[in-house]
Amino acid sequence: MPRRRIYNPLTELLAAALLVVLVLVVNRWEFSLAVLVLVVVPAVLLSGRPRQIGLAIVLVAGPLLVSSLLLHGLFYPEGREVLLDLGVARVTAEGLAFAAGMGLRMGVFTGVLLSTAMTLDIPDLLATMTHRGWNRKLVFIVGSAVGLIPHVSLRARRISRAQQARGLVVGRGPVSRFRALLTVTTPLVIGLLVDASERTRMLEARGFSSSAPRTSYLPDTDSRGQRLARRAMVAAVGLVSVIRLAAAMAA
Amino acid sequence: MIRLESAHFAYDDGEPFLTGVSLAVGPGEYVVVAGASGSGKTTLARLLAGQTGGDAGSVFRGAITLDGDTVTFDGVPSDPRIDPAAWSERVAYVAQGAWGQLSMMSATVAEEIAFGPANRGVPAADLRRLVDDVAAALGLKDLLHRDPRRLSGGQLQRTVIAAAVVQRPRLLILDEPFQGLDEEAARDVVAALEELRAHGTGVVVCEPLLPPTDPPGARVLALADGHAVFEGPLAEARRAGLGRYGLGIAGDPPRLGRGAGPAPVDPSAPELVMVEGLGFRHTQDAGASGDAAVLSGVDLSVRAGEIVAVRGANGSGKSTLLQHLNGLYRADTGRVTVDGVPVLGQPTGMLATAAGYLFQDTDQQLFERTVLREVSYGPRAAGLGRDDAVRRAADALDRVGLGALQEAHPYELGFVQRRLVAVASIIATGPAVWALDEPTAGLDEPTRSMLAGLLARHAREGGAVVLATHDAAFADALAHRTVWLEAGRISPRGAATGG
Numbered sequence: 001m002p003r004r005r006i007y008n009p010l011t012e013l014l015a016a017a018l019l020v021v022l023v024l025v026v027n028r029w030e031f032s033l034a035v036l037v038l039v040v041v042p043a044v045l046l047s048g049r050p051r052q053i054g055l056a057i058v059l060v061a062g063p064l065l066v067s068s069l070l071l072h073g074l075f076y077p078e079g080r081e082v083l084l085d086l087g088v089a090r091v092t093a094e095g096l097a098f099a100a101g102m103g104l105r106m107g108v109f110t111g112v113l114l115s116t117a118m119t120l121d122i123p124d125l126l127a128t129m130t131h132r133g134w135n136r137k138l139v140f141i142v143g144s145a146v147g148l149i150p151h152v153s154l155r156a157r158r159i160s161r162a163q164q165a166r167g168l169v170v171g172r173g174p175v176s177r178f179r180a181l182l183t184v185t186t187p188l189v190i191g192l193l194v195d196a197s198e199r200t201r202m203l204e205a206r207g208f209s210s211s212a213p214r215t216s217y218l219p220d221t222d223s224r225g226q227r228l229a230r231r232a233m234v235a236a237v238g239l240v241s242v243i244r245l246a247a248a249m250a251a
Numbered sequence: 252m253i254r255l256e257s258a259h260f261a262y263d264d265g266e267p268f269l270t271g272v273s274l275a276v277g278p279g280e281y282v283v284v285a286g287a288s289g290s291g292k293t294t295l296a297r298l299l300a301g302q303t304g305g306d307a308g309s310v311f312r313g314a315i316t317l318d319g320d321t322v323t324f325d326g327v328p329s330d331p332r333i334d335p336a337a338w339s340e341r342v343a344y345v346a347q348g349a350w351g352q353l354s355m356m357s358a359t360v361a362e363e364i365a366f367g368p369a370n371r372g373v374p375a376a377d378l379r380r381l382v383d384d385v386a387a388a389l390g391l392k393d394l395l396h397r398d399p400r401r402l403s404g405g406q407l408q409r410t411v412i413a414a415a416v417v418q419r420p421r422l423l424i425l426d427e428p429f430q431g432l433d434e435e436a437a438r439d440v441v442a443a444l445e446e447l448r449a450h451g452t453g454v455v456v457c458e459p460l461l462p463p464t465d466p467p468g469a470r471v472l473a474l475a476d477g478h479a480v481f482e483g484p485l486a487e488a489r490r491a492g493l494g495r496y497g498l499g500i501a502g503d504p505p506r507l508g509r510g511a512g513p514a515p516v517d518p519s520a521p522e523l524v525m526v527e528g529l530g531f532r533h534t535q536d537a538g539a540s541g542d543a544a545v546l547s548g549v550d551l552s553v554r555a556g557e558i559v560a561v562r563g564a565n566g567s568g569k570s571t572l573l574q575h576l577n578g579l580y581r582a583d584t585g586r587v588t589v590d591g592v593p594v595l596g597q598p599t600g601m602l603a604t605a606a607g608y609l610f611q612d613t614d615q616q617l618f619e620r621t622v623l624r625e626v627s628y629g630p631r632a633a634g635l636g637r638d639d640a641v642r643r644a645a646d647a648l649d650r651v652g653l654g655a656l657q658e659a660h661p662y663e664l665g666f667v668q669r670r671l672v673a674v675a676s677i678i679a680t681g682p683a684v685w686a687l688d689e690p691t692a693g694l695d696e697p698t699r700s701m702l703a704g705l706l707a708r709h710a711r712e713g714g715a716v717v718l719a720t721h722d723a724a725f726a727d728a729l730a731h732r733t734v735w736l737e738a739g740r741i742s743p744r745g746a747a748t749g750g
Contacts, residue, residue: 123358130369147355154400161599162616165577165608166676167632169600187618194662195351201302201335202352205344206414207370210336217365217378 008222009125010132014230016116018237023108025241032104040111047119056118059181061110065103072099122146127218140209144200151199155191159184252277252453253342253422255298258312259326260291262304268477269295276422276453281444281466283485284457286474287497287695288667292457293347295474296424299455300344301333317341318421340371343420347427347666347693349407350612352414353399360402361386361395364413371418385417388443390436401533404431404611404689405565405721409440416443423447424455430692431611433564433721441466459667459695460501461488473498499696504728505703506696513707516557516731521591523684523715524553524576528585531571546571546739549585551717555683558706558716560726563736569719570611572736573686576717577606590683604633607677611688611719613666616673622648622664623657625672629680640679647679648672652701667698674702685709687718691725703729 007015019039023032044053072095079092125146129139163183164170170180203209254275259267269291276282276299286292297304303311303324312326315333318341324330346352357363364385365378373381386392389409394402399410408431415423423444429437444454445466456462461471462485471488473481475496481488489500529549546568553559561569574580575587578599587594590605607629610616619625627644631637648654651671656664661672670693677685685706691699706716706729720726726733735742 121358122356123362126356143356150400151355159618161579162610162618163628163632164599165579165603165610165616166629167600167603167680169598169632171598186620190620191618197307198351202346203354204335205300205339206354206367207336207339208354208366210340210370212370212372215369215372215375215378217362217369217375217382219375 008128008226009121010128010222011226011230012116013120013125015233016112018233019112020109022237022240023105025237025244029101029104032101032108035108036104036111040108040115043115044111047115049118053115053118056114057107057110060114061107064106064110068102068106069096069099072096072102117146117149120146120149122150123218124221127216128220128222130214130216131220131222133213136209136211136214139214140203143208144203151195152188152192155195156184156188159187159191252318253299254314254316255295256314256316257295257298259310260294260298260304260313261310263308267310269298269474270478272472272474272477272479274299274455274472276455278421278451278453279448281448281454281456281469283462283469283471283488284455284474285459285461285471285488285493285498286457287459288665288698289476290474290496291477292474293426293665296344296346296426296455296457299422299424300342301335301338302344303330303333305330305332339367339420340418341421343367343415343418343423345411345415345423345425345428347430348612348614349404349411350614352411353407355400357399359395360391360397360399360410363399363410364391364395364417367414367418381417385413385443388439388446389413389416390439403566403570405433405436408432409436409565412440412443416447419447419450420452422453422455424457426457427459427693428456429458431565431689431721436565458501459693460499460503461485461493463500463502494696497695497697499699502724503696504724505700507700507703507707507728511704511707513558513710513729513731514556516554518554520555520557520713522552523555523557523590524551524717525588526551526572526575526585527587529572529575529582529587530584531575531580531582533571546575549736549739549741551734551741553684553715553717555713555715556710557732558710558718558730560730560733561717561719561736562721562723562726562733563742567736568739569736570688571739573608573688573717573719576684576686577608578602579608600632603629603680603682605682606684606686607680607682609673609677609685609687609690611692613669613673616676617661617669620660621657622653622659622661622672625661626675626679629676633680643679643681644675647675650678650705651675666693667695670694671698674705678705683714685714685716685718687716687720689720689722690718691720691722699725 023035044050047053073091074089076092076095076098079094081093082090083093084091126139126143160180168183170176255273257269257272260269261267284292284295310326311324314321314323322331322333354363354366357366361382364382368378368381386395391409391413394406402410412428428440448454465485469485471481471483471485472479473488473493480496481491481493527550529546531546549572561572563569571580575582576589578594578597581595592602592605594602617625619628623641623644626647627640630640630643648657651674653668653671653675661669690702710716
């Protein structure tokens, strides 16, 4: 079941973006770990789609983590404490610590952004932006971009169904599922490229890019409290960022 | 109101067509642009919709006049571009393939219908009234709260038509709007179009077959190989011998040569499809397509050599039933056995050699980069070596008349050819059971008759065919039996026998 929505999608999107900024600004592994454990993991578990979001995080963050570990773990120039000397490369404690810190941050970024994007109520987000009188072009760009997420996921599922109907066997094991995912990738990318121009044309033909002020079929779910909370969040993160930057420059 | 003068049109470096074709549509007029596959009717519809293809490498020479303003095209890069947002305020276009026209930004059918007017700034209160009115006219009131991505094919088609009709355009262009609609839904669409005409909207409908009944005052422009071959009243078009251009009349039976029809069923022939007490309910996260219907207590038996038609209203569960035969859906209760293989417990992919499935939306089915690779995918997945798979694919393509298009990309083909690629994929894999969802939707007369021949041959060779269809004439001519579904149950008239 999809989770029960408490906050307006704009508030959720902003909170996710500010959390990413905060992790970057604070730049301490303890803070990244705390965000991962106290925010990202509960958010994924309570999202109503923990398996899909978990898989997406692994697929996006996994290769990044592996490459970070190889790069910094083996070739960290500032590394002093050598744990293993391989000739051309050496594993250092400093390199591993740096790679772990980077990996943690990347895990937080992908976790926060993917769990937000994959549970976002797109129609509600567009309605809020419209009710708030946001610039039409921005609504168009955001709407087209986030509207693509369900489109991609549905298309991938359809291709997989078609391939199975024609003989692709998908077992229950992770290896079989991963292989099935790879089989979907090429036709998915080609199909999406073919779709892209048709889709833009269709959206334009339905007036999505017209210059008249837009209205919304959905009622405004935003509230004064949430608007105030958004401003407060931006101010708070801005303040923390300024203080941290000032402290770093003074040091 | 609108006038199209086409000197010629060409895709990329292709042969020019629509040479010397002109079409004028006045307020309240109803024009049927009829033609077989490849006749140019979709290109003509796109031109009327302001899609001249200049940005996609196509060359158009001619002029389009809308409400007295003429835009002239010389087939050069400096040609004017039509602003799609401004043009579509007056000219609405419902293209083929309803799925591709969803905005993907609406959680409900009501929002999807309101998407266009909301983009044009129609006040919220008016939006609700407009949506309610058009939903009532098209029989969509009960579906307004549903997710448009989870509707049945016919329901989806009505939704995209409603999304165009709600804009109250001056001209409405519909490319095969009745594809996949049941009789009641088709009547609703006709009535909605008539109401629009009464308010001065001109209507252009592209069809592969001539309509059997007269929309009052309908005019026909018949195209063949990119040329106009007839223009005049619909009644005259039916008598004009347009069959020589591959243009048939909807509702006519397919033409089957002597001895090419299905043979009587041997009552002792093995049972290839056995469905017993099938019950099924869609889960929240079920497949992207298909209807939300619940199947309940469905029994079905199909023997070798038998062709069974499954009929019923849009959303009655036809597609859902068929997708149980190849394991895309799994029964909650009851048993399904296909060619002796119990479906439950088998991965879907393992069942592909027992049951071949033709999706209602062909574009759901095609995913490879050449036609030959597409058709050889099934045999290869079934374990054949590359050379054998390619040989079988080439044979199957020859049987559907696409032997010359092996290296084409499936997306480069027209709708009918893509449909035939999907049929060839089933033939190449060689399952005993063919489950076909609306196989004749959108087909022209020659292809429809060829398909009838292929199904009859498959049955004569010991296979079984189950087809979900709204094409009564096709079912009557070909099926040994018709099974009727009503809200997911076999209805009492289920034992009806076809011709």
